[in-house]
Amino acid sequence: MGGRIRDADGGVTDYHATVRVTATFDSVCAVARQYASKRLWAEAVCVPLALAERDSARGNHRLVQLDLKGAALAVRVGQLGHGFTQQQAATLLRLIATLG
DSSP states (O other): OOEEOOOOOOOOEEOOOOOOOOOOOHHHHHHHHHHHHSSSHHHHHHHHHHHEEEETTTHHHHHHHHHHHHHHHHHHHHHTTSOOOOOHHHHOOOOOOOOO
């Protein structure tokens, strides 16, 4: 991210910063709840995310991957059922992918 600032005497200074965004199981669930047209669609995504969080805490990475696939499938099915728009589904899928 960057920008330029011009001061009162006409000098220009460039500023740059790096922004790191981190998704969590809970934050992705919150986004799903915000996007979903019905609570059912959000819960279909949030339940596998909760399982993935539990399995991650237990160190079972194989199950985490299966849980995340379940969450991604719920997003795709939700999109077909008009629970999420195409753009919302794409965002959720990108966020879910960062969790694995």
